[in-house]
Amino acid sequence: MLEQIINEAKLHTKEGKPASYIPALAHQSVDQFGISLIDEYGNYFESGETDTLFTLQSISKVINFMVACEYHGLDFVLDKVDVEPTGDPFNSIMRLESSIPGKPFNPMINAGAITIASMLPGKTPEERVAYVANFLSRTTGSIHKVNEEIYSSEIETSHRNRAIAYYLKANNYLLDDVEKALETYIYLCSLEVSTRDLAKIGLMLAGNGIYPLTKEEIITRQTAKVTKALMTTCGLYNASGKYAAYIGIPMKSGVSGGVLCSVPDGKVEQLKGKIGIGVFSPGIDEIGNSVAAMKCIEKLSKTYDLSIF
Numbered sequence: 001m002l003e004q005i006i007n008e009a010k011l012h013t014k015e016g017k018p019a020s021y022i023p024a025l026a027h028q029s030v031d032q033f034g035i036s037l038i039d040e041y042g043n044y045f046e047s048g049e050t051d052t053l054f055t056l057q058s059i060s061k062v063i064n065f066m067v068a069c070e071y072h073g074l075d076f077v078l079d080k081v082d083v084e085p086t087g088d089p090f091n092s093i094m095r096l097e098s099s100i101p102g103k104p105f106n107p108m109i110n111a112g113a114i115t116i117a118s119m120l121p122g123k124t125p126e127e128r129v130a131y132v133a134n135f136l137s138r139t140t141g142s143i144h145k146v147n148e149e150i151y152s153s154e155i156e157t158s159h160r161n162r163a164i165a166y167y168l169k170a171n172n173y174l175l176d177d178v179e180k181a182l183e184t185y186i187y188l189c190s191l192e193v194s195t196r197d198l199a200k201i202g203l204m205l206a207g208n209g210i211y212p213l214t215k216e217e218i219i220t221r222q223t224a225k226v227t228k229a230l231m232t233t234c235g236l237y238n239a240s241g242k243y244a245a246y247i248g249i250p251m252k253s254g255v256s257g258g259v260l261c262s263v264p265d266g267k268v269e270q271l272k273g274k275i276g277i278g279v280f281s282p283g284i285d286e287i288g289n290s291v292a293a294m295k296c297i298e299k300l301s302k303t304y305d306l307s308i309f
């Protein structure tokens with residue numbers, strides 16, 4: 001049944017286009033598709049390009065939020081970034097000026113994520129990215145490197161994100177210089193992962209911060225719960241409401257075509273208990289979500305009753 005769902009989803013890979021506003025992402029082949037599922041009992045199901053490395057892009061927002069909450073505590077973080085969905089595109093500037101006092105609406109849009117990047121532990125962007133990469137490795141067991149080509153391509157063309165960072169600085173939300181916050185944010189977007197890595201992070205979140213296979217506590221229960229609430233309400237940009245209704249799984253997507261899913265409680269025999277899912281297919285829609293990955297997750301959720309609602 002899973003193979004059939006995956007084969008059907010693969011038929012949609014060409015309906016999306018690779019993100020072209022980051023020039024180095026534009027030449028990704030849309031034919032790629034990979035999926036990894038891991039459950040709390042250690043069962044793996046994988047198909048397609050599960051070893052291919054791709055950049056986290058917006059999925060880094062989830063990771064950075066967890067790191068910031070663990071390091072500073074939730075109250076400190078929420079003093080600088082709210083937890084309200086916007087219904088606007090991820091790189092929108094509009095509300096920074098229209099809302100008083102310009103506080104970023106949530107950590108899953110660029111304004112919130114650049115703010116979070118400025119508060120991560122470490123004195124330089126390099127130290128911060130190393131801290132976050134180590135944090136990721138505790139769950140994934142992989143070594144995560146920055147893709148320098150994609151980093152350079154984005155930092156050179158990041159005029160919109162730079163504008164957002166200046167607004168944030170003007171309203172006292174950045175804890176650092178504009179350029180350092182931006183470099184940190186883009187380094188983190190450029191960290192490489194595989195679908196297997198994403199599935200493991202999803203499983204850790206499903207375990208409310210405890211990785212079920214090792215029983216190690218990676219983050220607190222409180223951080224895990226707030227993170228999953230943000231993924232559900234803001235994880236898929238301005239399509240988050242639609243996907244909460246039709247799929248109902250805490251998820252986060254990135255413009256490189258990755259999607260991280262955390263299923264807290266699978267109810268059917270074939271997919272039971274806590275499950276992490278990572279999907280990758282670079283063809284994205286206008287909103288920024290991978291077309292084939294979302295088709296696959298929607299079918300999985302409907303077939304195996306994975307919705308949390």
Ligand SMILES: NC(=O)CC[C@H](N)C(=O)O
Binds near residue numbers: 090161189255
């Ligand atoms: N939605 C995304 O994945 C966007 C991430 C990308 N690095 C940006 O800031 O534009």
